[in-house]
Amino acid sequence: MSLSRRSFLGGMTVALAGTRLPAATHELILAPQSIKAHLAGYDVSMLGFNGGLPGPEVRMRQGQTARITLDNRLEEGALVHWHGLRVPNRMDGVNVLTQDVVIPGDSYRYQFGVPDAGTYWYHSHYLSYDQVSRGLFGAFIVEEQNAPAVDHDIVVQFFDVLLDQSGQYDEAFNPAHFATEGRIGNTVTALVFNGTGKTVKRGDRLRLRLINPSIDRVHRVGLDGLIGKIVALDGMPLAHPRTLEPILLAPGQRCDVIGDATGPIRFDDSFGEQTLSLGEIAVSGSREPAKAPITALPANRMPAPKDPGQTAELVLQGGAGSASHNGTGTWALNDVSGLPRRPFLSAAQGTTARISIRNETGFPHVMHLHGHHFWELDAAGEAGPYRDSTYLDTGETRDILVVLDNPGSWMLHCHMLSHQADGMATWIRVG
Ligand SMILES: [Cu+2]
Structure with missing residues (x-):
């Protein structure tokens, strides 16, 4: 049998209570380990942080300090990079340049402040083409001091994986992948993390935080069932929110959208020759939509550029x-x-x-x-x-x-x- 591209909706739901700490520090253990992930109808041997794929959503308030212990339960080295976060260099998680690899059974404590609000993510930076493609990634959300009012704040990660004919992670090493567009998966998965845990109604206002953790696949994400605007790219607010049209998300890139649901919110990917269905967020019931206009997010403090030196x-x-x-x-x-x-x-x-x-x-x-x-x-x-x-x-x-x-x-x-x-x-x- 040969696998066709499939889509799958992972409906992981975790209440926010307990993760939103008023304290100045946010403490967390991230333990990479072997896991079984349910992907495209198969139980696939993958890697995950704290038993999950994606790893736990890290959610902090702007200005807090993260204290995150990497507890390596893999049988190989581990490192974590905080993608898009402006951390001190020794916290950046890069082999050779900023720290040594954390060996199996060992741990390392990362500590850094989060001055910028926005949608970021964390992932392995050790043999990353392999470890990220096996599932070592997760969302890293920094909430604004004055966040815009929404009914739901939902992270959606568009992850692709290459499965073999038995529905397991494809271990074959194809050198052609490295010389062309990369290792493109045959299974595209919209991993949806509904932080509120509440059912979405027609008329509800949503903030969608879209992340592309795929190692090589570019997505062009179309959204149906939502009237809204693009308000941030790579975590950083746009001074002038943009019309919502299909969004190019290359590996590692993010996009924030705020809008009002008009029906089931369907995601598709039109980057390739054929448009792929990526999944949907179901709606149930309806309410009067919010009347407040969608405005720019509060700006992060950016350094002022001078004439190039x-x-x-x-x-x-x-x-x-x-x-x-x-x-x-x-x-x-x-x-x-x-x-x-x-x-x-x-x-x-x-x-x-x-x-x-x-x-x-x-x-x-x-x-x-x-x-x-x-x-x-x-x-x-x-x-x-x-x-x-x-x-x-x-x-x-x-x-x-x-x-x-x-x-x-x-x-x-x-x-x-x-x-x-x-x-x-x-x-x-x-x-
Ligand atoms: Cu490249």
């Missing part, structure tokens, strides 16, 4: 069908595969840098910078959204503007994790 060019190279490059791996950045001994860019703390990223490969990529957000610049040099990951189609060039205000050694890599594993990674030193 440094400029740099980053050329994405390699993969099937591309011109040769000097890096030894399949993929390269500026003719180097894998982390170079010297950083791609070294800057004094506080420097504003303009980086021009040029995709010379035959495949799309999504470049993620650790420890900072950056402005995507349009062709006229005007600042667009403030993001931590930027998507580049084949042949596309994009300039980004970043205030390098967070000292340390920070990875800059493709978040298609098969590409990262095969060379598409570099780093920046600040301070």
Whole structure:
């Protein structure tokens, strides 16, 4: 038998009570371990944090301090990266650059403040193309001090996994995956985490926090049954909320939507040749919709950019069908595969840098910078959204503007994790 792409709705429901602490610190243990996950009708041997796939939703209030103990119950190393959170460098969870791998049976305590509200996520950063694809990820939500009034605040993660003919995680190693679009799963799963635990009614106002934890698959997510606006990208509020239309979510990217339910909320994915159904949030009953307009979320404190003190060019190279490059791996950045001994860019703390990223490969990529957000610049040099990951189609060039205000050694890599594993990674030193 061969598996077709299937969709599946995981209806995990956990009450918020007990996770919203008034205290200044938020304590948590995250234990990666082997689990059985119910995916597409199969019980699949996967990995998970605290027994679940996805891992527990971390939900904090802006300004709190996280104290999270990583308790490694795997039979291999473990590390956790807090994707999009501007943490101190030694808390960033990156092998070699910021800490040693946590060996089996050992633990490590992460401690950091969360100055920015928004939708973030956490995931393994050790052999991540393998460990994330087996399930080591979860949502990390930081609530605003003055959150907008909604009836439901729901996290939806669009996760794809490659299952073999027996419905188990496909262990086969196909080198072609690493040289092309990556390891694209044959099962796409909308993992829905309804934090309120309440049934959604027609007319209810929802905040949807969409996350793409898939290792390589790009989603273009369409929503049906909701009238609303896009209010944040990669956790950061848009000054002017956008019309709700299909949302491109490359691996690692997030999007917040606020809207009023008009019927069952159906998610589909139109990125590929055929539109896939991803799942839905059921509705039951109805009420008068809220009349309050959907306005911009309160802004996070962003560093003010100055005239660029440094400029740099980053050329994405390699993969099937591309011109040769000097890096030894399949993929390269500026003719180097894998982390170079010297950083791609070294800057004094506080420097504003303009980086021009040029995709010379035959495949799309999504470049993620650790420890900072950056402005995507349009062709006229005007600042667009403030993001931590930027998507580049084949042949596309994009300039980004970043205030390098967070000292340390920070990875800059493709978040298609098969590409990262095969060379598409570099780093920046600040301070
Ligand atoms: Cu890539």
